[in-house]
Amino acid sequence: MHITFNAFSFARNKLKEQGIPCVNVAREIDEGTSAQDFIDELELSKKYVEAVFINGTVMPKDTVLHEGDRIALLPPGTPGSYRLILGIKEMGER
Secondary structure, three states: OEEEEEEOHHHHHHHHHOOOOOOOEEEEOOOOOEHHHHHHHOOOOHHHOOEEEEOOEEEOOOOEOOOOOEEEEEOOOOOHHHHHHHOOOOOOOO
């Protein structure tokens, strides 16, 4: 099955160091692969991926990917108010 993959900021830099394309790249993955499985396959630790966007929405990392999904990896460091707007952090969460 195919997905389209992007990484941003530090995650993008880390993948480029490893020679892994990460800007609007078509990737083939196995059926039943979760976002976390995909992150693990890329060998990215938690310090490189704080949030996962699937089809433009922040989703839990255990979300199973489907044919045609667009996935983007966002590293830590997104400024405060944007974290709320993007859905990375809920109001009142510390």
